[in-house]
Amino acid sequence: MDAFILSRIQFAANISFHILFPTITIALGWVLLYFRVRFNFSKDPKWMEAYGFWVKIFALSFAMGVVSGITMSFQFGTNWPGFMEIVGNIAGPLLAYEVMTAFFLEAVFLGIMLFGARRVKPWVHTTATFLVAFGTSMSAFWIIVLNSWMHTPQGYEMIDGVAHATDWWAIVFNPSMPYRFAHMMLASFLTVSFLIAGISAFRLLIGGHTNGVKSALRTAITAAALLIPLQIYLGDLHGLNTKEYQPAKVAAMEGIWETESGAPLLLFALPDNEARENHFEIGIPKLASFILTHDWNGEIKGLNEFVADDGTILHPPVDKVFWSFRVMVGTGVLMLFVSWASVALMLRRDPVTGARRGTAGLARPVLYGLVAMTFSGWLATLAGWYTTEIGRQPWLVQGVLTTEMAVADVPGAMVASTLIAYLIVYAILLTAYMSAIFYLARKAARGEPIRTRVDPSPKAQAAVLPAE
Amino acid sequence: MNTFGDPTIWLPFAFAILMGVSILIYVILDGFDLGVGLLFPFADAGEKDKMIASIGPFWDANETWLVLAVGILLVAFPAAHGQILTALYLPVAVMLIGLIMRGVAFEFRAKAPLDHKTRWDWTFFAGSLMTSLSQGFMLGMYVMGLTWTLPHVGFALLTAVFLTVGYSFIGATWILHKTEGYLQMKSVDWAKGGIWGLVLGIAAISLATPYVSDRIFDKWFSFPEALWLAPLPVFSTVLIVWLWRMLQAMPYPDDRLSWAPFAAATALWTSAFGGMAYSFYPYVVPEKLTIYESASAPESLFIILIGTVFVLPTIMGYTVLSYFIFRGKASDLRYD
Numbered sequence: 001m002d003a004f005i006l007s008r009i010q011f012a013a014n015i016s017f018h019i020l021f022p023t024i025t026i027a028l029g030w031v032l033l034y035f036r037v038r039f040n041f042s043k044d045p046k047w048m049e050a051y052g053f054w055v056k057i058f059a060l061s062f063a064m065g066v067v068s069g070i071t072m073s074f075q076f077g078t079n080w081p082g083f084m085e086i087v088g089n090i091a092g093p094l095l096a097y098e099v100m101t102a103f104f105l106e107a108v109f110l111g112i113m114l115f116g117a118r119r120v121k122p123w124v125h126t127t128a129t130f131l132v133a134f135g136t137s138m139s140a141f142w143i144i145v146l147n148s149w150m151h152t153p154q155g156y157e158m159i160d161g162v163a164h165a166t167d168w169w170a171i172v173f174n175p176s177m178p179y180r181f182a183h184m185m186l187a188s189f190l191t192v193s194f195l196i197a198g199i200s201a202f203r204l205l206i207g208g209h210t211n212g213v214k215s216a217l218r219t220a221i222t223a224a225a226l227l228i229p230l231q232i233y234l235g236d237l238h239g240l241n242t243k244e245y246q247p248a249k250v251a252a253m254e255g256i257w258e259t260e261s262g263a264p265l266l267l268f269a270l271p272d273n274e275a276r277e278n279h280f281e282i283g284i285p286k287l288a289s290f291i292l293t294h295d296w297n298g299e300i301k302g303l304n305e306f307v308a309d310d311g312t313i314l315h316p317p318v319d320k321v322f323w324s325f326r327v328m329v330g331t332g333v334l335m336l337f338v339s340w341a342s343v344a345l346m347l348r349r350d351p352v353t354g355a356r357r358g359t360a361g362l363a364r365p366v367l368y369g370l371v372a373m374t375f376s377g378w379l380a381t382l383a384g385w386y387t388t389e390i391g392r393q394p395w396l397v398q399g400v401l402t403t404e405m406a407v408a409d410v411p412g413a414m415v416a417s418t419l420i421a422y423l424i425v426y427a428i429l430l431t432a433y434m435s436a437i438f439y440l441a442r443k444a445a446r447g448e449p450i451r452t453r454v455d456p457s458p459k460a461q462a463a464v465l466p467a468e
Numbered sequence: 469m470n471t472f473g474d475p476t477i478w479l480p481f482a483f484a485i486l487m488g489v490s491i492l493i494y495v496i497l498d499g500f501d502l503g504v505g506l507l508f509p510f511a512d513a514g515e516k517d518k519m520i521a522s523i524g525p526f527w528d529a530n531e532t533w534l535v536l537a538v539g540i541l542l543v544a545f546p547a548a549h550g551q552i553l554t555a556l557y558l559p560v561a562v563m564l565i566g567l568i569m570r571g572v573a574f575e576f577r578a579k580a581p582l583d584h585k586t587r588w589d590w591t592f593f594a595g596s597l598m599t600s601l602s603q604g605f606m607l608g609m610y611v612m613g614l615t616w617t618l619p620h621v622g623f624a625l626l627t628a629v630f631l632t633v634g635y636s637f638i639g640a641t642w643i644l645h646k647t648e649g650y651l652q653m654k655s656v657d658w659a660k661g662g663i664w665g666l667v668l669g670i671a672a673i674s675l676a677t678p679y680v681s682d683r684i685f686d687k688w689f690s691f692p693e694a695l696w697l698a699p700l701p702v703f704s705t706v707l708i709v710w711l712w713r714m715l716q717a718m719p720y721p722d723d724r725l726s727w728a729p730f731a732a733a734t735a736l737w738t739s740a741f742g743g744m745a746y747s748f749y750p751y752v753v754p755e756k757l758t759i760y761e762s763a764s765a766p767e768s769l770f771i772i773l774i775g776t777v778f779v780l781p782t783i784m785g786y787t788v789l790s791y792f793i794f795r796g797k798a799s800d801l802r803y804d
Contacts, residue, residue, distance in 0.1 A: 056579060059575055060575045060576075060579060062528070063528070063571050063572055063574060063575045064571075064572055064575075066528055066531065066571060067567055067568040067571035067572060068568065069535075070531065070534065070535055070564065070567055070568075071564045071567075071568065073535055073538055073539060073542065074538060074553060074560055074564055076542060076549070077538075077541075077542065077549045077550055077552070077553030077554065078553045078554060078556075078557050078560055078561070081546075081549070081550025081551075081553070081554060082550075084542060084543075084546035084549060084550065085546055085547060085550060088542075088543065088546035088764055088768075089764050089765045089767075089768040090768070091543075092542065092543030092544070092546065092764055092768055092772065093543065093768050093771045093772045093775075095539060095542065095543055096539060096540070096543045096772045096775065096776075097772075097775055099532070099535055099536050099539045100536075100775055100776065100779040100780070100783070101775070101779060103532045103535060103536075104529065104532050104536075104783040104786075104787070105786075107528040107529040107531075107532045108528075108529045108783075108786050108787055108789075108790045109786070109790075110528055110529075111524070111525030111526060111528065111529065111790050111794065112525070112790060112793060114524075114525070115524060115525050115794070116525070116793055116794075119793055119794070120793060162765075164765050164767065164768075165765075165767060165768055165771070168771060408550070408554050409554070410554055410557055414557055414558065418557075418558070418561040421561065421565060422561075422565070425565055425568060425569070429568070429572055432572070432576055432580065433572075435580075436576060436579050436580050439579070439580065439581055440579060
């Protein structure tokens with residue numbers, strides 16, 4: 001394989017690995033603030049119990065996000081120098097504002113949030129928690145601004161082949177930014193809701209019935225049930241925005257080759273990029289047109305419109321976009337079903353006492369279902385990002401710069417060697433991360449105090465540690 | 469100097485200063501926590517926990533300075549960013565994997581099952597070692613003009629060793645300040661054992677740089693500039709002698725001056741860095757590309773600068789606040 005495709009795989013691997021962790025920390029920061037504030041008002045220790053457990057997972061996720069993020073900032077230079085050479089005047093300030101307004105804020109106050117609870121006053125600790133949550137969201141804001149600008153570039157002019165900014169307001173508030181930002185924030189909150197629900201359900205299953213666990217579970221399920229319809233509605237708006245600015249992407253998502261009126265919504269198909277047609281189509285007539293144009297006979301542009309006269313294909317690979325989109329939507333529908341069913345079960349009244357059953361209403365099979373959904377947010381988020389990013393191809397910046405133009409002149413073998421190294425590291429870390437979370441949950445369920453970074457006494461440690 | 473009224477001159481110059489300051493702060497701050505990682509094999513389990521506690525609240529923010537430095541290179545000098553990073557493709561990859569390993573080992577060693585802890589301690593050490601060695605290697609290659617010839621690689625391997633030992637030295641001075649008792653005494657020995665790395669590293673780069681380029685040679689050894697520059701090597705020599713004498717007698721009673729070796733190391737680092745910056749100015753890719761040729765458009769630089777003027781002092785402020793809150797001897801790190 002050549003350096004171009006290897007560099008793409010490497011970047012995709014890095015960014016896919018990276019996004020898993022911000023997706024957790026963005027929303028988990030706010031959830032921690034919620035726990036902290038609930039404690040400040042109620043003084044009920046269950047909220048600090050929840051805070052104490054989840055702040056550890058926050059710290060772990062944050063570290064994973066930081067180190068994989070540093071990798072990204074270097075990859076621009078090592079693999080994609082053309083990106084900054086052509087659009088650096090736009091991308092540069094946006095990235096600089098991310099580092100300055102977000103990275104330092106979260107990194108510095110994280111120390112106080114994690115270790116400062118006994119050193120600073122409660123309100124300082126609460127403020128530190130707020131600033132970390134705010135910092136992660138700011139970071140998301142700036143990077144989404146840049147990403148959205150790459151999809152729907154505005155406010156610039158090209159001088160000698162290099163983009164120059166003409167209107168920063170138009171650059172920041174480019175047409176797809178509000179939709180993408182809201183969609184990603186909700187994706188983060190849903191990911192965290194199902195993570196907390198899954199881990200809390202796991203703790204209940206293995207016998208850790210503390211009030212902190214139950215409150216966390218109730219909070220998570222309620223949040224998921226409220227947010228998922230909002231997310232589906234926002235996804236629809238985002239799709240309409242995409243149809244206006246990137247019609248080729250929408251055609252690929254729907255698997256529509258020829259422009260048609262009253263296009264069907266395909267539930268299943270095997271798009272064939274070579275033959276330029278679908279195999280084994282199963283669809284609901286006219287539904288795609290209705291969803292995208294709000295008219296049963298609305299016209300949707302087909303992929304064949306995006307082939308230049310010389311045969312150059314200006315639309316993305318259809319099968320990947322088509323299927324990523326379906327995985328995302330499918331996971332979303334499953335989230336809707338699971339969260340609403342769980343809320344319904346929690347709202348049922350006990351026939352004897354008449355009180356609502358709360359988490360006790362969730363039978364073991366339901367809890368197992370929630371455990372299975374622990375990382376469902378990751379799946380949906382990744383599938384969504386694949387839909388939108390692969391959907392932008394062959395462009396890196398829509399209509400301005402193709403991905404191929406930006407790649408570095410580095411030998412393929414060199415890229416292959418670093419790619420293999422990254423993949424091994426990521427595979428090990430992902431395994432370690434997921435098992436560490438379940439390990440912490442098992443430990444908490446057994447009622448053992450979770451070991452902090454430094455053991456209380458060397459003696460206690462010697463008693464636990466086998467002789468080395 | 470009315471050329472400084474021209475935004476295509478003063479803006480790149482301002483960003484070169486900002487980038488230089490960020491790199492300097494990075495090598496000092498991440499230098500000490502990388503150094504702590506490098507000293508891991510010499511410590512027992514209890515000491516390791518203490519050492520981790522001494523850097524726990526800081527390492528995230530310390531690494532952010534690297535992101536800022538490479539970020540400024542990326543946004544202010546995009547052409548140079550591409551040239552430097554593609555030339556250093558492999559060492560950059562080694563460094564990144566090292567940074568990943570140590571960053572996550574930091575968290576996992578405390579959260580994974582106890583019998584995995586030793587494994588994560590080794591990961592922390594290996595990550596710190598990979599990061600330090602590759603940074604030293606890149607420093608050497610940069611000084612040699614980023615061309616991969618055998619003598620250049622040889623020189624870069626030397627600077628890799630020197631920088632790594634130098635980091636372990638500054639790490640030892642940090643532990644000396646943040647701990648007490650037996651571990652503090654050990655850290656004095658580590659500092660004495662590591663100071664040569666710093667000295668040889670500074671010497672190697674000071675000697676090699678003028679011989680790589682006539683331009684740099686002239687900058688240092690022509691009159692009257694040489695007079696202005698003479699205090700720099702003199703100051704460094706005085707600092708080294710003072711450091712050495714102090715370390716012989718440390719720790720002092722009542723923990724007096726426990727901060728001084730770290731401060732002296734910082735001063736040394738700063739003067740060496742200042743000398744290097746003076747040598748290479750105005751080039752950002754040595755002898756190939758100046759900061760003025762590779763700078764982004766003035767309107768983009770200006771919009772970043774506006775933010776920087778407000779944000780950077782704030783960052784400095786709350787960084788100081790964090791070091792103030794966690795001042796004094798490192799106690800056991802607890803989440804509650």
